[in-house]
Amino acid sequence: MSMQRSLRTDFVSRVTRILLILFGPILALATANCERRSVTDSAITADVKSKLAAPNENGQININVDTRGGVVTLTGAVETQAEKEQAELVAANTVGVTGVINNITVNTDGGYDGEGAGMSASDLEILSKIKTRYVAEGVIGAKIGVKDGVVTLKGAVDDAQIRARAEYIARATRGVKEVNNLLKVRQ
Numbered sequence: 001m002s003m004q005r006s007l008r009t010d011f012v013s014r015v016t017r018i019l020l021i022l023f024g025p026i027l028a029l030a031t032a033n034c035e036r037r038s039v040t041d042s043a044i045t046a047d048v049k050s051k052l053a054a055p056n057e058n059g060q061i062n063i064n065v066d067t068r069g070g071v072v073t074l075t076g077a078v079e080t081q082a083e084k085e086q087a088e089l090v091a092a093n094t095v096g097v098t099g100v101i102n103n104i105t106v107n108t109d110g111g112y113d114g115e116g117a118g119m120s121a122s123d124l125e126i127l128s129k130i131k132t133r134y135v136a137e138g139v140i141g142a143k144i145g146v147k148d149g150v151v152t153l154k155g156a157v158d159d160a161q162i163r164a165r166a167e168y169i170a171r172a173t174r175g176v177k178e179v180n181n182l183l184k185v186r187q
Contacts, residue, residue: 041067044096048072051090051140063087063104070098077105079143082131089135123147126175133169142166142183149177156184 045067052063063076072091078084088102119127123146130144130151139162145152151170157163167181 040096044072044094048091048094052087070096071101072097073101073103075103077107079107081106082135086135086140090140122175126173129173130170139166149175151176152180152182154182156186158186160185
């Protein structure tokens with residue numbers, strides 16, 4: 001019996017080794033893939049948050065970012081539809097993002113002085129053109145006011161090049177008479 005038990009133990013030991021040799025790399029790869037996915041999601045979240053880190057007038061950031069499986073979900077509140085669209089564009093253009101769910105709400109009370117109701121049609125057209133270009137060119141953090149063709153830029157941007165680009169876009173927009181660039185560069 002002892003010989004039979006020894007053979008059985010030896011057989012089980014060999015089968016276990018063979019299974020580990022065959023399935024060990026597969027298990028290791030699956031575990032690494034799960035870890036890589038969660039690290040990637042957290043890296044995407046951090047990257048998007050850093051790009052969207054433009055504080056509002058109160059010094060607060062009102063956009064929350066969550067990433068699952070490469071899909072970024074944006075929540076929070078912004079002052080304009082252009083800011084909402086810009087946040088989505090920034091997230092969508094971040095490396096590793098496979099999709100964006102934009103649940104950001106637009107505050108209808110407040111916003112920048114001179115924006116929305118009471119503006120002339122030509123000022124609204126100027127505002128719309130500038131915001132569209134800002135979204136397309138990734139100018140983040142600039143608040144735009146238009147009154148009688150005079151554009152005022154407020155807020156904070158990442159660097160001097162973006163500040164200059166924001167002013168250039170505003171000046172190049174048809175109908176703009178003057179640009180007051182009060183944008184600050186974040187340090």
